[in-house]
Amino acid sequence: MSESTHDQSVAAAPPPDPPVNRARRKVIAVLIAVFAGVGIAYGVHWALVARYSVATDDAYVGGNVVQITPQVAGTVVAIGVDDTDFVRTGQALVELDRADADVALRRAKAQLARTVRNVRHLYANAAQLKATLALREVQLARAREDLARREKLASSGAISAEEVQHARDAMRVADSAVAAAREELGGNQALTDGTTLASHPDVARDAAQVRAAWLDYQRTSLPAPVSGFIAKRSVQLGQRVAPGTPLMAVVPLEDVWVDANFKESQLRHIRVGQRATLIADANGFEYHGSVAGFGAGTGAAFALLPAQNATGNWIKVVQRLPVRIVLDRTELDAHPLQIGLSMEVKVDVRRQDGAQLAETPRADPAYRTAVFAGQSQSLECLIADIIARNAGSPAPVCRGALHDDKPAARSGRTELAQSATRADGAHR
Numbered sequence: 001m002s003e004s005t006h007d008q009s010v011a012a013a014p015p016p017d018p019p020v021n022r023a024r025r026k027v028i029a030v031l032i033a034v035f036a037g038v039g040i041a042y043g044v045h046w047a048l049v050a051r052y053s054v055a056t057d058d059a060y061v062g063g064n065v066v067q068i069t070p071q072v073a074g075t076v077v078a079i080g081v082d083d084t085d086f087v088r089t090g091q092a093l094v095e096l097d098r099a100d101a102d103v104a105l106r107r108a109k110a111q112l113a114r115t116v117r118n119v120r121h122l123y124a125n126a127a128q129l130k131a132t133l134a135l136r137e138v139q140l141a142r143a144r145e146d147l148a149r150r151e152k153l154a155s156s157g158a159i160s161a162e163e164v165q166h167a168r169d170a171m172r173v174a175d176s177a178v179a180a181a182r183e184e185l186g187g188n189q190a191l192t193d194g195t196t197l198a199s200h201p202d203v204a205r206d207a208a209q210v211r212a213a214w215l216d217y218q219r220t221s222l223p224a225p226v227s228g229f230i231a232k233r234s235v236q237l238g239q240r241v242a243p244g245t246p247l248m249a250v251v252p253l254e255d256v257w258v259d260a261n262f263k264e265s266q267l268r269h270i271r272v273g274q275r276a277t278l279i280a281d282a283n284g285f286e287y288h289g290s291v292a293g294f295g296a297g298t299g300a301a302f303a304l305l306p307a308q309n310a311t312g313n314w315i316k317v318v319q320r321l322p323v324r325i326v327l328d329r330t331e332l333d334a335h336p337l338q339i340g341l342s343m344e345v346k347v348d349v350r351r352q353d354g355a356q357l358a359e360t361p362r363a364d365p366a367y368r369t370a371v372f373a374g375q376s377q378s379l380e381c382l383i384a385d386i387i388a389r390n391a392g393s394p395a396p397v398c399r400g401a402l403h404d405d406k407p408a409a410r411s412g413r414t415e416l417a418q419s420a421t422r423a424d425g426a427h428r
Contacts, residue, residue, distance in 0.1 A: 054270060055346040058320060059260035059278070063339045064367070066226055066250040068093055069243070071219040072101070076239045083233050087224045087250060090371045094235060094247055096220040101213070108213035109386055112206040116390040119200045140178045143171035198387050207383045214379055225369040228252035253336055257327060258289065260345040261299070261320040270294075271354030274347055276325050281342040285335045288328050291347060293358055295322035323347075 074096030081093055197203065228250040235247035258278055262270065270291060278287040298319040300307050307317075325345065327337075 052350045053346050053348050054262060054266040055344070056260055056262050056266070057342070057344045058262075059258050059325075059343040059345040061256050061280075061337045061339055061341045061343060062259045062324075063256035064226075064252055065231070065339070066228065066252070067246050068222055068224075068248045068250060069246055070094070070096065070222060070241050071243055072096070072216050073240070073242050074098075074100075074220055076235055076237055076241060079233075079235060079237060081230045081233075081248070083230055083248075085230045086228070087230060088227045089224055089369065091224045092221055093224055093230075093250075094222040096222075096241070098217065098220045101217040101220050105210075105213040105217045108206070108210040112203070112210050112383070112386050113390045115202050115206045116197065116387050119197055119202055120391055123197065137178050140171070140174040143167070143174040197391055198384070203387065207387075210383055210386070211379050214382060222247070223371050224250055225371050226250055226252045226367075227254075251339060253338065254329070254333065256332065256337055256339060257292070258325045258343050258345065259295075259322045260325055260343070260347075261322050264298075264319050264321060267294075267321060267323075269349040269352065270323060270347055271349070271352055271356060272358070273354040274349060274351055276345055276347045278325065278327070278346075279344045280335075280337060281344070282337070283335060285331075287331050287335070287343075289325045291354070292324045292326045294356065295324070297321075 076094060077097050078095035079093070080091070080095070081087055087093065195201070231249045231251050232246075233248040235241065241247065260276075272291050272293060274291045276289045276291060278289060279285070280287065298321050300317075300319060325347075
């Protein structure tokens with residue numbers, strides 16, 4: 001009886017767990033704890049950080065590509081730079097043959113000088129015509145007095161009627177001479193009244209021709225409008241180029257930006273002025289910037305062949321909108337970027353006080369070059385000097401030299417006044 005009871009109790013007791021099951025349960029518990037920790041960490045990260053940022057890797061560096069194109073036709077005689085070269089503002093890039101422009105400038109200057117002398121002759125004739133008119137009026141007065149005397153004598157029979165008739169004819173001739181002199185003076189005054197020698201229409205017309213010829217002459221030298229790196233050089237020596245032909249490009253890499261193409265579902269919280277963090281695939285450096293604005297349309301809207309969603313079977317495709325991000329100049333100077341490089345962009349959307357679109361127009365020009373500054377002053381100086389020398393002025397108007405045919409660039413600006421001075425002397 002006791003033995004059977006003992007056997008039943010032994011049979012009812014559970015068998016002990018093997019060591020493998022205990023280890024498996026520990027691993028599962030650890031994994032559950034790890035996954036729970038990761039989930040909690042992700043939840044905390046999303047609540048504190050992730051939900052306040054949007055990111056994309058569809059972003060590329062953009063920048064200005066300044067095309068160098070001639071303004072006049074000519075044959076290329078010199079190329080001062082090549083691809084990858086760095087140039088400064090005002091540096092000569094391409095030189096065209098100046099023979100035709102030189103001849104045209106000489107012809108225009110000679111024509112202006114001739115016109116100045118002709119107009120000067122008009123002003124000189126005015127005094128002569130006034131003196132002639134005064135002489136004719138004196139002769140008319142004498143003829144009238146003579147006729148009056150002869151008419152008195154004729155009444156007493158002292159002279160014949162024929163002599164009186166001759167006196168009347170002389171008075172008519174003198175009167176006609178006065179009228180002719182008066183008309184001639186009026187015609188001369190019509191050509192000169194209300195003007196000076198420099199502002200006379202004939203002089204102004206030929207001065208405009210000098211301006212055009214001078215500009216064509218100066219435009220045979222193509223300066224760099226901005227500082228940057230040369231790219232896409234296609235011009236060759238001896239090539240005959242027409243106005244507007246792309247010769248090369250200057251890329252100012254100190255002022256590049258990033259165009260980040262965000263999905264339309266990511267745009268609801270992005271605003272102008274929000275901070276952005278960017279990582280370049282090329283160097284791995286972390287840049288910082290801010291949202292500058294949004295594109296006016298998606299890539300599909302501006303595509304060469306836009307999608308025709310109103311025809312056939314339609315499949316929704318998520319659109320992307322370019323968002324421009326400006327970079328910190330200090331970081332950009334230390335770690336330069338080239339146009340077209342890929343970037344990873346993350347925008348912090350905590351701030352929601354910015355605008356989605358620009359609300360005010362730009363007050364100042366976005367870009368400006370001073371490389372052509374001073375050209376107008378040099379032209380006026382050259383023209384004034386030609387007028388003064390042909391108007392009998394003892395000294396030239398422009399001091400210093402308008403004698404160099406080749407403009408020089410100093411401190412990023414073209415010193416055209418000195419170039420014009422030296423060019424004028426070379427053409428004398």
